[in-house]
Amino acid sequence: MEDVKDYNVHIVGSNRLDNELLHNFLEQSTNPSINCFLNDTFSHSIFQEKTEDTNLVLWDCKDPKRYDHLKKLGKHIPNAPERCYIACINAHPDHKIEKMAINIGVNGVFYENDTLSTLKKGINAILNGELWFSRVTLSATLSSFLINNSCHPPDTNIDEALKVAASLTKREREVLRLIPSLSSNEEISEQLYVSPFTVKAHLRNIYRKIKVPNRVQAIFWLTQNYRLLED
Amino acid sequence: MEDVKDYNVHIVGSNRLDNELLHNFLEQSTNPSINCFLNDTFSHSIFQEKTEDTNLVLWDCKDPKRYDHLKKLGKHIPNAPERCYIACINAHPDHKIEKMAINIGVNGVFYENDTLSTLKKGINAILNGELWFSRVTLSATLSSFLINNSCHPPDTNIDEALKVAASLTKREREVLRLIPSLSSNEEISEQLYVSPFTVKAHLRNIYRKIKVPNRVQAIFWLTQNYRLLED
């Protein structure tokens, strides 16, 4: 009865020699609880079955065909089970692959000219749930998320937005935050243990204050101004 | 008539000696186009006036009061003009500040025990629009964004979601993507140059296929499944 959680690393690539060498290195020179497997085709089962183990697929990108296949895989990756990771190996030292990879949910990229110690460090980081990309890529991607999630379009006045957000009462902020996840005023009223009439009253005040005509636009306002709403 | 874009670095802190030393270092040992200023209080004007220059505020966090003040500043930071950055200096080597900082829109954190060469490298990175945080923090923050934006709650079936997404026609995907930003069926119909009846017909099919009762839930579905919708 084993309680030790294993790390399974699956190398997927067609270059037999290179990958056998890598296999050899991973089995011998890294974390002793790493089990390494070598495949020339990708077994979907890794990304579908839930398991206690941690799985990492190392996707050899040297072959252009396999590189294209990765893009198709993209729709599945973000929905892989917990502790199921995928990283590219043998990538060309070209930033484009990093952006594509990070966007489709790949957890890291290793390059042809990386050192073995980088590879070792990176694999352990990914097995630990981290991402392994260049600082520039991580920074740029995160920046774009932060901008999308909080910055205002250039035509809006931040002072105005702050004033508006501050004018919302505690209860109004509460109602506003419930709009996206609940279908109807009825549901909101049940959630808050008040009458649907009360919810309607709050909503009317909210719409007037944030100057939107309906709940769809209120959701939009909320995504733009979420940060300003904190109590 | 100068066309050279300048970098203005504003050190904000009360420790006169340390900060004068830093001021000295930045003026003499870094990028020649850096102008360095020393303040013991924060001038809001930096974050409000638009300018051609690149501005960086180095916020001394050694003083607990100033650390708290930073949090209050947080609501303004994400809405600062372009090329207007803020970073913490003299932070305790403690991850908590990084997470707080990255969440309120700070562009980087430097620690008490960082080397001068790290500081130099980091300041140049930030002036260049990058973020300067530890790889672990960048990775963790980005992961949380990626999860929020694309992963499905554990109870949903990804195969089912893929099937559903694939069953949407091109026009239906188009209509679905317009829901969050447009108020009414009328507006969507104007955008697509079709009759409001057509939009209603598409919406009915969409709701049936993705199994939601109304546009609010459709927006929710969309945020969860945006990735699956790409053509």
Add this chain to the structure above:
DNA sequence: CTCTAAATAGTCCTTCCGGTCTATTTCTCT
């Protein structure tokens, strides 16, 4: 203690939304 803002609850009316059903035209694939 008092005054005010917030939270609560309601009416009445209009508009828009979503469900069911039908029908025509335009693509697309074989």
Add this chain to the structure above:
DNA sequence: AGAGAAATAGACCGGAAGGACTATTTAGAG
């Protein structure tokens, strides 16, 4: 050329949402 899917357009109905307005109770600031 013909079948089938997709896109278009519409009628009809019930219900939910939103606007304008009123009113009572509760809570917090001074």
